[in-house]
Amino acid sequence: MDIVPLLKSLSEAPGVSGYEHQVREIVLAEFGRHADETWSDPLGSVIALKRGTAAEPRPAIMLATHMDEIGLIVSEIEKGFLHFEMVGGYDGRVLIGQEVVVHGRADLTGIVGSRPPHVLSASERDKPIPYDKLLIDVGLDPDELPNLVRVGDLVTMKSSLTELKGGLAAGKALDNRVSVAAAAVCLEELARVRHLWDVYAVATAQEETGLKGAITSAFGLWPDVAIAIDVTWATQPGTQDEYTFDLGSGPTIGHGPNFHPKLNKSLEDTAQSLEMSYHLEPAARVGGTDAVALQTTREGIPTALLSIPLRNMHTPVETVSVKDIERTGRLLAAFIAGLDESFLDSLVWDLGLDADDD
Amino acid sequence: MKDLMKRLTEAYGPSGDEEQIRDLIRAEVESLADELRVDTLGNLIAAKKGQGGGKRVMLAAHMDEIGLIISYVDEKGFLRAQPIGGLDLTTLAGGRIVFSDGAVGVIAPENREDFRKEPELSKLYIDVGATSYDEAKGRLGQPAGFLRPFVDLGKRVVAKAFDDRIGCVVLIETLRRLQDTPHEVYFVFSVQEEVGLRGARTGAYGVDPEIGIAVDITASGDTPEARKMAMKLGAGPCIKVRDSGMLAHPGVKDLLIETAEAREIPYQLEVLAAGSTDAAAIQLSRSGVPAGCVSVACRYYHTPSEMVDVDDVENTVRLLVALLEEPIEL
Amino acid sequence: MLLEQLSNAFGPSGDEGEVRRILARALRDKVDDLRTDALGNLVAFKQGTGPEPRLKVMVDAHTDEIGLMVTRIEKNGLLGFRAVGGIDDRLLLAKRVVVGSERLPGVILAPPIHLSKPEQRQNVIKIDQLAIDIGASSADEAKKLVSIGDYVAFDTQFESLSTDGLRTVKGKAFDDRAGCAVAALLAEETYPLDLYLSFSAQEEVGLRGARVAAYRIEPDVAIALEGTVCDDLPKKKDVSPTTRLGHGPAISVMDRTFIADRRLVKLLVDTAEANGIPYQYRQPGVGGTDAGAIHLARAGVPAVAVAVPCRYIHAPVSMLSLDDFDRLVALMKAALQALPEYWKKQAR
Structure with a gap:
């Protein structure tokens, strides 16, 4: 599968949390190529069901890859300029000087404006500008602007996917469209092999604003096992080694209370059998990804997390190694193909009562 | 409606102790609802069951208000308290609290200078007029609300707890005026919103709605040096697009806009930086619920003097009635 | 002694297996069913006496430690x-x-x-x-x-510090192995209600185990048992000890995660007074318990929390009074016996 064209269309599609309709259409079409059924649920998550071959009732695994991106939202219009709030978390410092698209009555190119250095004192230049003091300029006459833009319109970064040397790609919304692409790779691989379990590939909505699509889609589907796929921090200047992983060194497998240890072991075994490079990613605190929501759905779901290393997270130039996407998809497919009827039993915690003679 | 506003805002009902306000609202809606019940956490749920094969709609307004809970009684009978909900500490000193039995206490700082410099709840105590530990000790663990009368300023009104008794007023009025609806409408007067949208969460699970709409207050940007935001008093109900807890379902938002435009009801669009409403909890119920919120712009929220515009309240009722009279397709 | 065994056991959030195994062994002959779930909660079911439908009561204590x-x-x-x-x-x-x-x-x-x-x-x-x-x-x-x-x-060993007076013991993880030990001791009796003892995983990382256990059990009433904050060291302005060692079980009215059901608070207070058991209110405010997750399960669950005061919780070594511990066992046994009759009169 040629990942880059898919990644390009996913990355460039607007899809701020709660407003995923454009990226949703792309995902429905892509997942639909190998799924038996696709639909979207009340919060707008895309669900693709690829049926397994075991007798019914079949166990099911859910893959959760969020498709929403962070963005901005117009909060007030003042003299032809737009004030905004954030949807999801940007570091306000990266916004200044960015080109954006304001999704008004039409899509309008805008600039997050800045004052020229000539007029600023040294002390002003030493301080970041808080985002609520920044303005977006779409270059329209103040009288004309309200006809095209109003409060509540969404804003995305204007950023097309760029291929860098060494198999890297840079663009917006790669958090977490890379994982959507990995799920697509997985579905394509599964089309070629037999798998006993049902597979729900889910592109969740509104992860960036509180894991909302994962909470509700997992409730609806109630799978037996769930794996979230998201991005993690890649090594770059200014970060701590402990939290970062090299681009191109394969996915990470999360370890910690959020994850089922035996499920993790099985994923590791699969990676080893594929001779695939991977890392263990410790997560002493529970938080941050769809996996948090999946695990505590209803009566509880054994959950794991695969993460793809990514630089410059939550910026318009998120950077990833395409090879890591492909590996993650293959790892998922091999894991799913290996799931048998007894796998669920292997996840039951040992109470040590059988071995006990007293 | 002003009489209802006065009675509801002056009633006692901090989060977790909503019995009195619930009884008051129950008396208002009893004769109007087709069905009435109180659920496990204490939400009051009034149903109006239309026969038109419409949707199951949940409207939510929270009955509870911010307050204090007594955490300590000292040997002289002075009380200490912990917050219920998000308090603005600078508005507390010199104010009064009221317990569920009507007893009143005065909030005072240990040291004014020090409290002004660094307002902390631990620097305040409450004097209930007790002369000994024994007289006051029964207050330990008791919640308290604030004491402040409703004031009619004409077009604008001031009271404590417009957050969210004004939503309760809107729901009661909507239920009163709604003659004919194709929908099964559940008017949920929710508990414990101020401590984390708790009542709406369990209430929504029980009602299992197809659409949820919260009615609450929102901040306004029309006061001196206010943070930039679009909402103003008197410019109509605010149709929420986003707050820090949720993005309104685009379909619900658009439906509210279309309804307001069709009926020529003034409205404004709301993007709120901080704060959220019961709609954020309803949205996450079960497999997810398309949810939105209609807000009444309110100045000075979470102080003893919250201010709203009477026309905004009237127009909010009109908008909801109009919405519920028609079939809903998202 | 079960408390000693539990305190010495290894069980940070997410790795509670050793604690689970000790409890399973202690309970297997006293209950009707034992099961685990995806998060590693251990739920023991003890069928009640008396006519059906019986009240379904969840008693929770968390197995994990920091x-x-x-x-x-x-x-x-x-x-x-x-x-x-x-x-x-x-x-x-x-x-x-x-x-x-x-x-x-x-x-x-x-x-x-x-x-x-x-x-x-x-x-x-x-x-x-x-x-x-x-x-x-x-x-x-x-x-x-x-x-x-x-x-x-x-690596902290349980030890008895005094056998008279406060009967203090020291050890690690009394939050919440104290609750686990109390809950396990409740299985010694039979009650006129169906009892679900939920030994819940992952409380310390966000009340995660209790949330899914409560969803599954769907209780009519829930009581969380805790080893709770006891900050009664001498301080300059002592208005917030939270609880006091040796003053009896501490009943929660409100904390960061929930507001207790007032009817259940009254049940515990009335039961304590009727049986001459000293009790105290846990000062409202700080901290949270599994009750915070349980009371929001499905359409809501009336819930309360009651605890053994423990000095120095969330530290390598903590301290509690066995007097407080025994009183909590006695209070809970009496309250569970009284609960069904009491609850019948509490309709809203």
């Missing part, structure tokens, strides 16, 4: 770590720990006083500057013994 997790292996064989649950960094210096499934002994390093300047000693050493020494001299050696993601618990 601990540490290995997050990096250094070239010199030392182990970097992070906290699992809420730990004050200042408590970590120079403590004994056990690491991983092999329970390897280790120590947390601390700089010698001689080599630090007085002004350096004014700074808190943060967790990311600390390391555990298990005696490995290289990364390769360490990697044979431990893995990234391994859990670490404090």
Whole structure:
């Protein structure tokens, strides 16, 4: 599968949390190529069901890859300029000087404006500008602007996917469209092999604003096992080694209370059998990804997390190694193909009562 | 409606102790609802069951208000308290609290200078007029609300707890005026919103709605040096697009806009930086619920003097009635 | 003694197996069913006496404790770590720990006083500057013994401190092995209600186990048992001890995670008074318990929390009074016997 064209269309599609309709259409079409059924649920998550071959009732695994991106939202219009709030978390410092698209009555190119250095004192230049003091300029006459833009319109970064040397790609919304692409790779691989379990590939909505699509889609589907796929921090200047992983060194497998240890072991075994490079990613605190929501759905779901290393997270130039996407998809497919009827039993915690003679 | 506003805002009902306000609202809606019940956490749920094969709609307004809970009684009978909900500490000193039995206490700082410099709840105590530990000790663990009368300023009104008794007023009025609806409408007067949208969460699970709409207050940007935001008093109900807890379902938002435009009801669009409403909890119920919120712009929220515009309240009722009279397709 | 066994057991959030096994062994002959779920909750069911439908009551205590997790292996064989649950960094210096499934002994390093300047000693050493020494001299050696993601618990032994008076004991993880021990002792009796003892995992990382257990059990009423904050050391302005050691079980009215059902608070108070059991209110405000998750399950569950006051919780060693512990057992047994009749009169 040629990942880059898919990644390009996913990355460039607007899809701020709660407003995923454009990226949703792309995902429905892509997942639909190998799924038996696709639909979207009340919060707008895309669900693709690829049926397994075991007798019914079949166990099911859910893959959760969020498709929403962070963005901005117009909060007030003042003299032809737009004030905004954030949807999801940007570091306000990266916004200044960015080109954006304001999704008004039409899509309008805008600039997050800045004052020229000539007029600023040294002390002003030493301080970041808080985002609520920044303005977006779409270059329209103040009288004309309200006809095209109003409060509540969404804003995305204007950023097309760029291929860098060494198999890297840079663009917006790669958090977490890379994982959507990995799920697509997985579905394509599964089309070629037999798998006993049902597979729900889910592109969740509104992860960036509180894991909302994962909470509700997992409730609806109630799978037996769930794996979230998201991005993690890649090594770059200014970060701590402990939290970062090299681009191109394969996915990470999360370890910690959020994850089922035996499920993790099985994923590791699969990676080893594929001779695939991977890392263990410790997560002493529970938080941050769809996996948090999946695990505590209803009566509880054994959950794991695969993460793809990514630089410059939550910026318009998120950077990833395409090879890591492909590996993650293959790892998922091999894991799913290996799931048998007894796998669920292997996840039951040992109470040590059988071995006990007293 | 002003009489209802006065009675509801002056009633006692901090989060977790909503019995009195619930009884008051129950008396208002009893004769109007087709069905009435109180659920496990204490939400009051009034149903109006239309026969038109419409949707199951949940409207939510929270009955509870911010307050204090007594955490300590000292040997002289002075009380200490912990917050219920998000308090603005600078508005507390010199104010009064009221317990569920009507007893009143005065909030005072240990040291004014020090409290002004660094307002902390631990620097305040409450004097209930007790002369000994024994007289006051029964207050330990008791919640308290604030004491402040409703004031009619004409077009604008001031009271404590417009957050969210004004939503309760809107729901009661909507239920009163709604003659004919194709929908099964559940008017949920929710508990414990101020401590984390708790009542709406369990209430929504029980009602299992197809659409949820919260009615609450929102901040306004029309006061001196206010943070930039679009909402103003008197410019109509605010149709929420986003707050820090949720993005309104685009379909619900658009439906509210279309309804307001069709009926020529003034409205404004709301993007709120901080704060959220019961709609954020309803949205996450079960497999997810398309949810939105209609807000009444309110100045000075979470102080003893919250201010709203009477026309905004009237127009909010009109908008909801109009919405519920028609079939809903998202 | 069950409390001793439980306190000494290894069980940071997410790795509660040892605690679960001790409880399963203690309970298997006293209950009608034992089962676990995806998160590692252990739920013991004890069928009640009397006519159906019987009230379904969930009594919760959490099996996990705060601990540490290995997050990096250094070239010199030392182990970097992070906290699992809420730990004050200042408590970590120079403590004994056990690491991983092999329970390897280790120590947390601390700089010698001689080599630090007085002004350096004014700074808190943060967790990311600390390391555990298990005696490995290289990364390769360490990697044979431990893995990234391994859990670490404090190495603290249970001990009785006084047999008269307050009957104090010390040990680790009384939050919430005290609750676990009380809950397990409740299985000695039969009640006129169906009892679900939920030994819940992962409380310290966000009330995660109890949430799914409550969804599954769907109780009519829930009571969370805790080893709770007791901050009764002498202080300049002592208005917030939270609870006091030796003053009896502490009943929660409100904390960060929930507001107790007032009817259940009254049940506990009335039961304590009727049976001459000393009790106290846990001061409203700080902290949270599994009741916070349970009361929001499905369409809501009336819930209350009651606790054994424990000094120095979330530290390597804590202290409780066995008087408080025994009183909580007595209070709970009496309250469960009285609950069905009482509850009938509480309709809203």
